[in-house]
Amino acid sequence: MRIAIVDGYTDEPAGLGVPPYIDVYPRYVAGAAKAADPGNVVRYFTVDSMRGDWPAALKALRGFDMVVVIAGVTTPGKYLSGTPISYDELLDIGRLEGPVKILGGPVARYGYGLEGGSIAHPPSKFRRYFDIVATGDVDLVVYEALMHGLEGASPSARHEGYELVDEFAVKGAFVVQQHPHFANLVAELETYKSCPRYVSGGCSFCTTVAYGPVVYRRPEGIAREVEALHAAGVRHFRLGRQADFYAYMAEDTGREDLPRPNPEAVERLLRGVRAAAPLLETLHIDNVNPGTVARWPRESAEVTKLLLKYGTPGNVAAMGVETADPRVIKINNLKADPEEAFEAVRLISSIGAVRGHNGMPWLLPGINFVLGLPGETKETYELNKQFLSRILDAGLLVRRVNIR
Ligand code: SF4
Structure with missing residues (x-):
């Protein structure tokens, strides 16, 4: 065929x-x-x-x-x-x-x-x-x-676990070579499906929780895929397909809205990726829940340090702050209040802002806002501005502010 x-x-x-x-x-x-x-x-x-x-x-x-x-x-x-x-x-x-x-x-x-x-x-x-x-x-x-x-073929067929995904991922790695941008490509990598916050229904605007209970992908499967992509010539990777990188294999997933991070599992994952790709030039992540970082500062500090150890400079911990208006947060079942979001920015920035070999800060928080959420008023925008000013006044670095 x-x-x-x-x-x-x-x-x-x-x-x-x-x-x-x-x-x-x-x-x-x-x-x-x-x-x-x-x-x-x-x-x-x-x-x-x-x-x-x-x-x-x-x-x-x-x-x-x-x-x-x-x-x-x-x-x-x-x-x-x-x-x-x-x-x-x-x-x-x-x-x-x-x-x-x-x-x-x-x-x-x-x-x-x-x-x-x-x-x-x-x-x-x-x-x-x-x-x-x-x-x-x-x-x-x-x-x-x-x-x-x-x-x-059932149009709605879904993987129940990662067994076949791991097989397909390795067998399909060759296709990157047909991309017009090859080899200047960043391969997106999947670590799990859904979001730990599905237990509370998740944020009002988000479709990720529709996947249902979280299913984690084992570090070995991810490493085998990275090995195949590396053999095909990929040098840039992003661990981006997950709701919250810091919650990878978190204990109490399925019971807690913000389960405790599992630095040991994160280290197994990162070490495996590095071992599978000796010529790797970029290892970045995407998506961090500020609520997780604020609730579990000790474990989150450990994960942040692991990203400095195994990742590469220029990394962004993109955090969905969404709004700094407590009323909007409540109405939309969002993950962190402004104080928690500020603490998450402070923790990641204070550890991750050191410069790497290319002169870029190693890992900085990124801030995502969503505009137009139910419950917003004129005051919401004033509160958002105050939140950003507070970060500025505290001398904290963020990589970017994304407004959607
Ligand atoms: S924490 Fe992120 S992934 Fe989870 S429901 Fe909220 S927006 Fe979606």
Whole structure:
């Protein structure tokens, strides 16, 4: 079988796949195709590479047996190295005659719409054009379709654990070499699904908790994937696919809203990654819950020091502060009050701001605000400003302030 993967790029709260990042979706799909049959031929295209001659690119896709499109931007940003696939481009591919067409990624789960919370086109719109709109894990859906035919594939199929993911991840690592930005790529790595805060329902605006109970991926599986990516030529890695890096394998997950970090497990993970990639140049993380850091300062300090030991400079602990208005925090079941968020910034900045070999601070907090949350008033913005001024007055460094 000849399988084409079209990367229309993805951006979610826990996962980035806009260049120079390559997310897990196309890599896992490539691995699923090889796991189904090592003789399957996989070709990877980015939507940007197709735009050079769109009609010719569409014509080329017609020559494949299966076309898998990955797309979905649920946390829109400003991108410098790539432009996510447009709605019309998605439909153009959906209208192709010949190949089996499968749509996967956040767009298949939540729909298409660049305005964050508002979805302009629900997933049902794409069912007219694609043979399968994979609301589950697209790699597993592709695997089932290749193994059992279209009728044997459930669009909502989801991995129950990480056994197959670990296999697909290793077998699909080769596909990075087909990326136009290769080898200047950052490979996004997955450490777990869902968010420990699912026990309390999670933050009002967040879709991550929809995955249900947290399932952690073992350090050995991640290390094997890194080894395969490193062998394929990847030198830059980000442990970004998780709700809260500091909560990796945290004890009391499933019982506590903010479970206690497990520095031992974090060290096993980081040590394994470094051992698997001796020529690694970048090891960064994404997503840290300020509530975890404030509630567990001793363990969080340990994790921060581990990131200095095993990570590389220029790292960002992106923290969803969201708002500094206590009323908005309560209404939206957010994770930390302003005092806790400040303490989290202080702890990470005071340990992580030392300069690394390239002159950059090793690890700084990043601050994410979400605007437009239920309960906001004019005063909310004043409180947000005061929160930022307090950080400035305290002389603490942050890498960036992200406003969504
Ligand atoms: S802490 Fe809140 S925003 Fe972050 S992943 Fe969990 S539920 Fe979502």
